Amino acid sequence: MVEPISRRSLLRTAAAGAAAVTTGAAASPATAAVTGARVPAAVRELEEKIRAGMAAYRIPGVAYGLYYQGREYVGGFGVTDVAAPAPVDGDTVFRIASTTKTFTGTAAMRLTERGRLDLDRAVRAYLPGFRTTTSPGVTVRQVLNHSAGWLGDVFTDTGSGDDTLEKYVAALETAPQLTPPGAVMAYNNAAIGxxxxxxxxxxxxxxERALRSLVLDPLRLRDTAFTLDELAGATVAVPHGADASGDPVPVPEALAIPRSLHAAGGLYSTARDQLRWARFHLGDGGPLLTRRSLRAMRWRPGPGGTLFVEVDGFGVTWMLRPTAEGPRVVQHGGDLPGQHSGFLLVPERGLALTVLTNSESGPALLAELFADDWALTRLAGLHNLPATPRSLTPAQLAGYEGRYVAEQIGFAGEHASIALDLVAAGGRLSGRTDSAEAMVLPFYRRDHVLVWAPDGTDAHTRADFVRDPDGSVGWLRFSGRLFRRTPPGTATLRATGHTPAPLPATLPHPPRR
Structure with missing residues (x-):
């Protein structure tokens, strides 16, 4: 899940922070899955990039899985826990957070093949009692492609019983509708629930039982599960925060999330199992799905926009990302406190990469690998869409100035929000949250901005503005979330929450991507 934005800084939410530190956990050698085979230079370069990122951002442990030029490579670096170190390898268990959504989508596609679901039927055909504020006609496809339109960051804990999802969906009745169904992409954890x-x-x-029967067991993903009780004897990568000096500190309690959020981000897995998952989605489906259904998961994307990078939209739970050269990237990833991962496929290149980290600083490395185009360039010869910053006049910037507010609903059903004030400065927008975090947003084309730290350091992320039907700027889409704009001079209520300092190593926090 993309984390609640009120739980960490916007720059860290966007791309995990720009400022590096100078020391980090030592990395242990990776073990390639192809024993005795010559490891290509590009794979060694990836391993060196991971080692360098661990040192720069003080990441205790990283595992990766790579399918490249017809061969598999699996490796691990560093330790599972700085307090009780064990080496990380390709079989170390991490939370994969929102990459779980692709498992939920695949299960839904299996049911579609069987005629049990129709992606283009209304949700109410299956749940007659389902209600939200204004979306009676929302379809199954819109639920799966992040265009359902209601508030997506709903993290209500509805208990641990077998009725937890039933209660969770009932609680969505109070979630505000932000945009009409099918009209706008906004990352939606609640819809996947x-x-x-x-x-x-x-x-x-x-x-959980349905997913195991439909997906996990048929694919023999034996190290992928919703609870550690199902993975007896597994070596687990413990989440880490940071102390006042920036040194990693284990926070094992951060592994816990409510059962109500399992469909959106509850799985544990390993780099080896994630690579097997990637190979399945690169393949022909075999006995599990037809080739047509696999491809249908990345056809007909819903509305596009930005989620760290520019996206064509979502298919059935997969983010579909364009490249300058044309081949489409099929991507996901996940974020929970101290557990951050990236996952991408390039079907036209036969490439798959997953990287899993056990630190709050992990997204800094993932931003370089996945949001920037380092991995695509080195491993697939592809590049992100070009984005050359330009200077706008004060008159051009005036239509974007204002206060932007995003909302979320927490574990206990409490409402919170975060505000970002944008003003014109030096041909760009200057942003400041209500907790005084600053950023710079230079435009590179109409309605699209890069996100920089105040010193001009690139945070490896992009955001965009969404216009209302009258043509005025109505929203800022940042980290896939919609921030509602209030133009300057309009009386507003201030946010009920704020963005605190980067996560301390203390208590578990609501889930993220």
Whole structure:
């Protein structure tokens, strides 16, 4: 899940911070899955990039899986826990957070093949009692492609019983509708929770059991599960925060998340299992899905926009990312406190890469690998869409100035929000949150901006503005979230929450991507 933005700084949410530190955990040698084979230079370069990132950002442990030029490579570096160190390898268990959504989407596609679900039917055909504020006609496809339109950051904890998803979906009745169904992409954890409930009602069993039957067991993903009890004897990568000096500190309690969020981000997995998952989605589907259904998961994207990079939209839970050269990147990734990962496929190049980290500073490395185009360039010969910053006049910037506010609903159903004030400065927009965090947003084309730290350091992320039907700027889409604009001079209520300093190594926090 993309984390609640009120739980960490916007720059860290966008791309995990620009400022590096100078020391880090030592890395242990990676072990390639191709024993005795010559390891290509590009793979060694990837390993060196990971080692350098661990040192720069003080990341205790990293595992990776790579499918490149027809061969698999799996490796691990560093330690699982700085307080009780064990080496990380390709079989170390991490939370994969929002990459879970692709498992939920694949289960939904299996049910579609069987005629149990129709992606273009209304959700109410399966859940007659389903209600949100203004979206009676929302379809299953819109739920799965992040265009359902209601508030997506709903993290209500509805208990641990088998009725947890039923209760969670009932609680969505109070979630505000932000945009009409199918009109605007906005990352939506709550919608994927609803998809989990659809899987339950069409299979007659609880979501976790259905997913195991539909996906995990047929693919023999034996080290992928929702609880550590199912992974007896596994070596687990412990989440880490940082102390006042920036040194990593283990926060094992951060592994816990409510069961209500399992469909959106609850799986544990390993680099080796994630690589097997990637190979399945690069392949022909075999006995699990037809080739047509696999491809359909990345066809017909919903509305596009930005989520760290520019995206064509989402297919069935997969983010579909364009490249300058044309081949499309199929991408996801996940963020929970101290557990951050990236995952991408390039079907036209036969490439897959997953990288898993166990630190709050992990997204800094992932931003370089996945949001920037380092991995695409080195491994696939592809590049992100070009983005050359330019200077705008004060008159051109005036239509974007104002206060932008995003909302979320927490574990106990409490509402919170975060505000970002944007003003014109030096041909760009200057931003400041209500906790005084600053950033710079230079435009590179109409309605699209880069995100920089105040010193001009690139945070490896992009954001965009969404216009209302009258043509005026209505929203800032930042980290996939919609921030509602209030033009300057308009009376507003200040946000009920704020962005604190970067995560301390103390308590668990609500889930993220």
């Amino acid at each position: 609803l998809a989990g409930r659809l899987i339950e009602v069409t299979t007659g069993t609880v979501y």
